[in-house]
Amino acid sequence: MKPVISKPRHAIMVMILVLTLFSFGKAAAQDKNQVVRIAKLQIDPAQLENYKAALKEHAETAVRVEPGVITLYAVAEKNNPTHITVFEIYANAEAYQAHLQTAHFKKYKSTTKDMVKSLELVDVEPIALETKMKQ
Template identity: 50%
Template sequence: MATTYHFNKPIFRALLSRLFCIAMLLFFTHDAYAQRDKRMIRMAKIEVDTNQLEAYHAALLEQMHTAIRKEPGVLSYYAVADKKDPSKITIMEIYADSAAYKRHIATTHFKKYKTTVEHMVKKLELVDLNFIGSAKQPGL
């Protein structure tokens, strides 16, 4: 014996309409987020000759400050050294997008930095990262 189901057509249409709206919202929200955050984030793990740390720091700081001052696509730099081994330096670089990064590595100041430090750097590892989120104190 066949079972027949009856449903209220206006309620079914309203439910279907809401499900469609939710699906579209999820689709476009994800798409908008992906389009909005085109930043390129790179971490450079560097090992520097311990006898040349001071000269390396000077070259790095000059390059970082020049890039921030001259290039709107270079959003931020953070450079830190391992407390136990100061020759191990990690740099977090954030660019507006990959095009900004490509422009950056073609600049005179970046090429000067690379030439200056090439004999100081013993090891270099570049790691590209995806942004998940951030938190900071107000005003920082």
């Protein structure tokens, strides 16, 4: 019998944290200076594929070129794919502020401004971000 999850957002949050476990180092996870947040977005259904492409390009670039960007995970709800959740970890507040000033972030924001119907940013405090590194 499958468990019933009454809150889809809770399921997404759990999934994001599980993903984090697979790629985020234990020592880094314990850094109290990190900025950890969740972005909850609703995307215009007619623009969903374009939005996903822009987000993927942005996240890949940010993780590749910004040393202060530790993690950017983006997921869509299976039953409501226009609901996107992004789990973000930055080395510190300065890294987060620097991220907001990069050309690739500004490109992402300008490209997607008419695609995003709503955005909620939630600052969170990590409790346990443990991982097993790939061998």
